[in-house]
Amino acid sequence: MTSYDVLAEVYEWLISDAKSTPPEFAAAFADVTCLLPPNAQVLDCSCGTGQLAVGLAGLGMRVVATDASEAMVRRTEELSEEFKASVRTVRADWQELPDHFDDGTFDMVFCVGNSLHHAAGARGRLAALESMSRLLRRGGRLVLTSRTWELVRARGSRLDISDRLVRRNGRDAMVVYRWEIAPHWEEEHHIEIAVAQVDAAGPVVVRSELLSCWPYRHDELEAELHRVGLRTERSTFNPEAENYLVVASKILTTGSQPLGRAARLLSADFLPSSAMPVRFRPSAHSPSRSTNPDRDTRPLAAP
Numbered sequence: 001m002t003s004y005d006v007l008a009e010v011y012e013w014l015i016s017d018a019k020s021t022p023p024e025f026a027a028a029f030a031d032v033t034c035l036l037p038p039n040a041q042v043l044d045c046s047c048g049t050g051q052l053a054v055g056l057a058g059l060g061m062r063v064v065a066t067d068a069s070e071a072m073v074r075r076t077e078e079l080s081e082e083f084k085a086s087v088r089t090v091r092a093d094w095q096e097l098p099d100h101f102d103d104g105t106f107d108m109v110f111c112v113g114n115s116l117h118h119a120a121g122a123r124g125r126l127a128a129l130e131s132m133s134r135l136l137r138r139g140g141r142l143v144l145t146s147r148t149w150e151l152v153r154a155r156g157s158r159l160d161i162s163d164r165l166v167r168r169n170g171r172d173a174m175v176v177y178r179w180e181i182a183p184h185w186e187e188e189h190h191i192e193i194a195v196a197q198v199d200a201a202g203p204v205v206v207r208s209e210l211l212s213c214w215p216y217r218h219d220e221l222e223a224e225l226h227r228v229g230l231r232t233e234r235s236t237f238n239p240e241a242e243n244y245l246v247v248a249s250k251i252l253t254t255g256s257q258p259l260g261r262a263a264r265l266l267s268a269d270f271l272p273s274s275a276m277p278v279r280f281r282p283s284a285h286s287p288s289r290s291t292n293p294d295r296d297t298r299p300l301a302a303p
């Protein structure tokens, strides 16, 4: 089960130092955001604790942040409030996105930070990508970052323990990843992540969560992007690097086409029971907290 509701509390310990503030996180995507028109409408559809969304809003973009985890959405609202950023938030699974937004709404959709592997298998992933694609205007771009699963699977099941304490909010924590690599690519894999906060004067406080994930190869991802009407413009894939970035642009309107419907129906099994069609309404920002996270550049890259 992938919920992130526990990890949301300690997510800043999972984000790299280099992306720990909203401006730094957004700056990491400067080479794609520079392609956007002024006042662009953008969606971060797995916003986590909101560093990217808040950073993009700080650049003057109209930003919507969504996530399947209620706790993550709440943290994004808190961060928005802290930075006085205008970010609309919605709790939504990828497959629910078309229930909230009209087709062609966004100039750019972000799905970054090792999120897509949480889509349940090839069908779930295709349905998720289909949702993201239909929300893009023609010529709009999907920006996706991914763990290099070719590398992860080759290493097999293992335990990764951070080689140093990570300091956030004046507290140190040890971060541990336990990887359960299934025999076959298409099977459900697991990553258990534990953040153990250590305090010289007090007890060690551990928060952990077992996350499900379904790996994919880079060439599978490219084929899937193409199936949902996206053309890869750029990929930094390198089989020996931990992570890669893909930028794909919208070439077709997939909204009401058979593929879109089929992909969503095929994946209905994976919809949470709480999935109710709710039209999007701008939300007020809520209050916040501090610090932040990321993982793309860390050796112990997050979920």
Ligand SMILES: C[S@@+](CC[C@H](N)C(=O)[O-])C[C@H]1O[C@@H](n2cnc3c(N)ncnc32)[C@H](O)[C@@H]1O
Binding pocket: 002, 003, 004, 045, 046, 047, 048, 049, 066, 067, 068, 069, 072, 092, 093, 094, 095, 111, 112, 113, 114, 115, 118, 119, 293, 294, 295, 302, 303
């Ligand atoms: C590794 S975190 C990345 C968060 C953020 N993008 C970042 O880079 O810090 C993965 C995020 O994907 C979200 N997520 C997982 N499954 C999802 C789904 N089916 N639909 C939408 N979001 C999902 C999780 O709740 C979590 O916030």
